[in-house]
Amino acid sequence: MLQQAFNGLVGGAFYALLALGLAVIFGMLGVVNFAHGAFYMLGAFGSYVLLDSYGVNFWLALIAVPLALGAVGVALERLFIRRLAPLDPLYNFLFTFGLALILQDLVKREYGVQSQPYPRPSALGGSVDLGLFTYPAYQVFVLAVSVVVCGGVWLVLARTRVGMIVRAATERPELTRALGVDVARWVTPVFGFGVALAAFAGVLAAPMRAVNPLMGSDLIITVFAVVVIGGLGSVFGSVAAGFAVGLVSALGNYYVPSLSQTLVFILMAAVLLWRPAGLFGREEAL
Amino acid sequence: MLRVDGLSAWYGEAQALRDVSLHVEEGEIVTLVGRNGAGKTTLLRCLMGLHPGASGTVRFLGEDVSALGPHKRARRGLGYVPDDRGVFATLSVEENLLLPPVRGVRGRGDGPEPWSLDRVYETFPRLRERRRFPGTKLSGGEQQMLALARVLRTGARLLLCDEPTEGLSPLVVQQIGGILREVKAAGVTVLLIEQNVHFAATVADRHHLLAEGRVVESLDNDEVLAREHELLQYLGI
Numbered sequence: 001m002l003q004q005a006f007n008g009l010v011g012g013a014f015y016a017l018l019a020l021g022l023a024v025i026f027g028m029l030g031v032v033n034f035a036h037g038a039f040y041m042l043g044a045f046g047s048y049v050l051l052d053s054y055g056v057n058f059w060l061a062l063i064a065v066p067l068a069l070g071a072v073g074v075a076l077e078r079l080f081i082r083r084l085a086p087l088d089p090l091y092n093f094l095f096t097f098g099l100a101l102i103l104q105d106l107v108k109r110e111y112g113v114q115s116q117p118y119p120r121p122s123a124l125g126g127s128v129d130l131g132l133f134t135y136p137a138y139q140v141f142v143l144a145v146s147v148v149v150c151g152g153v154w155l156v157l158a159r160t161r162v163g164m165i166v167r168a169a170t171e172r173p174e175l176t177r178a179l180g181v182d183v184a185r186w187v188t189p190v191f192g193f194g195v196a197l198a199a200f201a202g203v204l205a206a207p208m209r210a211v212n213p214l215m216g217s218d219l220i221i222t223v224f225a226v227v228v229i230g231g232l233g234s235v236f237g238s239v240a241a242g243f244a245v246g247l248v249s250a251l252g253n254y255y256v257p258s259l260s261q262t263l264v265f266i267l268m269a270a271v272l273l274w275r276p277a278g279l280f281g282r283e284e285a286l
Numbered sequence: 287m288l289r290v291d292g293l294s295a296w297y298g299e300a301q302a303l304r305d306v307s308l309h310v311e312e313g314e315i316v317t318l319v320g321r322n323g324a325g326k327t328t329l330l331r332c333l334m335g336l337h338p339g340a341s342g343t344v345r346f347l348g349e350d351v352s353a354l355g356p357h358k359r360a361r362r363g364l365g366y367v368p369d370d371r372g373v374f375a376t377l378s379v380e381e382n383l384l385l386p387p388v389r390g391v392r393g394r395g396d397g398p399e400p401w402s403l404d405r406v407y408e409t410f411p412r413l414r415e416r417r418r419f420p421g422t423k424l425s426g427g428e429q430q431m432l433a434l435a436r437v438l439r440t441g442a443r444l445l446l447c448d449e450p451t452e453g454l455s456p457l458v459v460q461q462i463g464g465i466l467r468e469v470k471a472a473g474v475t476v477l478l479i480e481q482n483v484h485f486a487a488t489v490a491d492r493h494h495l496l497a498e499g500r501v502v503e504s505l506d507n508d509e510v511l512a513r514e515h516e517l518l519q520y521l522g523i
Binding site: 164165167170171180181183 | 336360366375376386437
């Protein structure tokens with residue numbers, strides 16, 4: 001039972017990182033980034049290719065891959081998303097959705113659909129005695145890193161001027177501009193940062209999950225549910241809901257395996273009936 | 287200070303402003319009076335650069351700002367106080383005050399002195415007490431003070447205030463009147479939307495009556511007071 005809960009938290013760590021990126025992007029740009037799962041997948045593939053072809057180890061990949069994909073995100077925002085933003089939101093939905101399919105198929109063409117192996121970094125190969133049970137060290141590491149990263153992002157949002165601008169622009173972009181803040185200047189870095197977070201989660205996933213072209217699209221549906229449960233655009237809500245959904249699906253998997261696929265969506269429906277704007281969402285934000 | 291020529295604005299097919307021309311001189315308080323839907327709020331939004339479907343020219347301090355985005359207009363000294371006060375729920379009271387950048391840090395030296403945070407807190411002790419609370423935990427009157435103090439802190443030269451007295455108690459309305467007179471004395475110019483014509487006549491110098499997107503009459507204080515009853519009836523208050 002406790003071990004299941006721990007599994008859930010580790011799974012939730014990925015949901016939280018991905019939902020966090022989606023939430024800041026949605027908040028700041030009003031864009032639902034359907035390509036988010038594809039960047040997660042590219043993060044995992046990026047670290048696989050770096051190791052397989054160039055012998056670059058996990059630790060370096062954990063820094064380099066998010067930076068590189070974050071730069072790709074910056075270019076995408078500058079070249080496409082920014083131009084589509086003044087039009088109907090549907091254009092960016094279609095653009096990011098199409099982009100996800102293209103990226104997925106390009107990887108599929110190159111590597112096929114079978115999973116690629118990625119070894120655990122040697123320093124984290126063993127297991128840790130957590131008192132009540134022993135647990136693979138790598139999984140403990142993933143959970144800790146995710147908590148630290150989410151906490152760090154929260155600190156930046158809560159305590160810095162940039163964070164204040166992001167919060168204000170998320171709540172009321174137009175008014176923030178009318179008060180003299182150049183919101184457009186912050187949009188590109190925020191998008192790049194969100195993409196980098198997805199890539200970071202992908203690199204973290206490589207040693208413990210199957211590295212294959214579909215890993216992003218499998219996961220992202222649940223992440224969308226997480227973001228909706230947390231409240232669209234609510235950063236804190238996304239992270240909290242990420243861990244909560246991880247817990248619920250792990251425990252659900254254990255106790256009612258027949259419902260494991262649908263449980264998250266039952267939870268989402270229940271939350272929406274109770275609070276239409278999500279757990280931490282504000283009604284007017286919709 | 288501000289000159290508007292041939293300003294028209296649309297919401298899709300519906301025209302909200304028709305060829306509006308008006309000017310505001312430095313140090314004046316000018317009000318816009320009119321029924322709901324006359325186009326007052328749209329006019330302020332156009333001046334701020336927030337309305338996408340607008341044509342005509344807006345000159346501020348001699349410069350044509352019609353093509354500039356809202357943040358550039360704000361940095362040139364336009365201070366916007368929206369009709370819902372625009373207090374951020376996700377920002378604390380103090381963060382609400384600190385969000386807009388202070389004008390003048392980029393070398394525009396002249397114009398009224400920006401209010402320091404200390405001065406804001408001395409004038410509105412309640413904001414100091416609540417500075418760590420979310421902005422929207424304040425009462426309506428306090429939120430209005432916050433919205434005003436926020437643009438005064440930037441050193442704005444022309445305040446665009448959208449019905450600052452709406453829904454507030456007479457005591458708070460009086461307080462706001464006092465602040466408007468005080469900032470005027472300090473050299474701040476104000477363009478004010480106001481339905482309370484009596485209040486308007488006590489703080490302002492001139493008045494424009496808007497109807498169906500046009501400026502139909504321009505009045506001075508004596509005319510407003512002499513016609514107060516008629517105007518109130520017209521406004522449906």
